[in-house]
Amino acid sequence: MIGLFMFLDETTIEVESGKGGNGCVSFIRKKNMPRGGPDGGDGADGGSVVFKSSRDVIDYWEISRRRKYSAQKGQPGDANFKSGPNGVDTIIYIPAGTIMYDADTKEIIFDFIEPNMEFIICKGGRGGKGNSYFKSSINQIPREFELGVEGEHRTVFLELRVIADVGLVGLPNAGKSTFLSSISAARPKIANFPFTTLNPNLGVVNIKGYTRIVVADLPGLIEGSSEGKGLGIRFLKHIQRTRLLLHLVDINPDNGESPVSNYINIRKEVVNYDKKLQAKDEIILLTKCDDDDETSYEQQKLEFEQETGQKVIMISSLLEIGLNGVLEEIAAKLRKLDIEN
Ligand SMILES: Nc1nc2c(ncn2[C@@H]2O[C@H](COP(=O)(O)OP(=O)(O)OP(=O)(O)O)[C@@H](O)[C@H]2O)c(=O)[nH]1
Ligand SMILES: [Mg+2]
Missing domain, CATH: 3.40.50.300 (P-loop containing nucleotide triphosphate hydrolases)
Known part of the structure; x- marks a missing residue:
């Protein structure tokens, strides 16, 4: 028997996107280039957290087993102009008919009125530029680089309103x-x-x-x-x-x-x-x-x-x-x- 407490039509969850990878500081080192130029690659972007409404999800029972969902970090840049892969997005499938609120302010963030709607709740942090990016005619050996941007963090309250005619x-x-x-x-x-x-x-x-x-x-x-x-x-x-x-x-x-x-x-x-x-x-x-x-x-x-x-x-x-x-x-x-x- 499916009991009352098995049907969860409200839940609060915490979500966090991935931090962007830091840019890399590196210089080309080759025998014939003792004072090579900068070759530090950019950090990769962090993954985002995305909510997606689905016809196949009935309630919040499954997703509420985890209190917090984090998307993957972006890899830092590397020598030789290398940029790592972006952090993988975390997709959270919720029932169509979900109203998503900011848990603190109770403001409506998004209303998933039908299946297959997507909303990026936390965008992944941008990756930082590596030092190769800062090379210019007046700055041949730049030591500058950027840190990856921190991921975003939010707590949302989800409420289900069954969609029926x-x-x-x-x-x-x-x-x-x-x-x-x-x-x-x-x-x-x-x-x-x-x-x-x-x-x-x-x-x-x-x-x-x-x-x-x-x-x-x-x-x-x-x-x-x-x-x-x-x-x-x-x-x-x-x-x-x-x-x-x-x-x-x-x-x-x-x-x-x-x-x-x-x-x-x-x-x-x-x-x-x-x-x-x-x-x-x-x-x-x-x-x-x-x-x-x-x-x-x-x-x-x-x-x-x-x-x-x-x-x-x-x-x-x-x-x-x-x-x-x-x-x-x-x-x-x-x-x-x-x-x-
Ligand atoms: N004779 C007769 N009995 C019916 C009919 N429809 C439902 N019943 C009976 O009425 C009782 C209640 O039926 P349910 O369909 O469970 O009623 P419900 O409105 O869903 O009840 P809750 O879920 O408790 O709100 C059951 O014993 C059914 O067999 C009908 O057309 N004729
Ligand atoms: Mg009934």
Whole structure:
């Protein structure tokens, strides 16, 4: 089982680029040239530290096992105009969706909003010039040289905001993971108890006539999530970036409340967490509507729509009822957003 603590979506790491190599002071020594000219080569540049976003990295678990990442130094210059190889860059692969902050000032340094973005956080120090560089008509035997420039040092705070088109929200046990597994190849853990999902699961769905989208199944929200109750708050940030919310509401809630009040309560938590989420497009699903002969579901749906003033879709992930309708609605909403932006 992948537990909560195995998914690390925040970390602080220290990075340092390589110092440039010093320039060399040397003079040509040959039998027939007793007072040969300068031949000290330049120092090589130090390696840089580069962050690169990748689709294949899920979280910071792997990279946080090291507190500090240093790139290689540049080699010093040598006699005979030799310059050593530059220091090798250190590339740190991070999940796409990472926001990188300066750990001290909390200022955003870079936002890796998609895979394959690169950012040089510490540039390698420049190599120093060797004495051969300083030779001129008035200075035939220069002893000057430069030291390599020191590497840069920074401490960064990395925060992951899962990148998905659609985020699934709802109470624990509402059927979010089941829904994701019935529309995609993702196989999140499903069980009949709250807080089965402890970290975000991503699923890819190919919507006919539209495109491939990513759906994020998130841990359930409860009353008080926005203030830190349950697991919710750690993951609410992940829905800030999704383009669309899918709010799943159990038609037969196991907490004794009505579907409408459950919906309203969770909605409150979401908006309480971030006012901007109020404006985000939302599709409401009444889940576990297994029995299509059951006319009371239809009745409940109408009541829900009347009370909330919102349209809802009835689904059963178990019997695969209504799923295509949901995908069509997702495509319609995303298309509209595509045009608007
Ligand atoms: N009858 C029926 N049961 C369902 C359906 N969808 C989900 N369930 C059941 O509801 C329970 C909870 O499902 P999950 O998909 O784990 O719910 P969740 O919203 O992901 O729950 P958390 O991860 O705890 O937030 C499981 O026992 C599922 O089998 C459905 O369409 N019909
Ligand atoms: Mg779940």
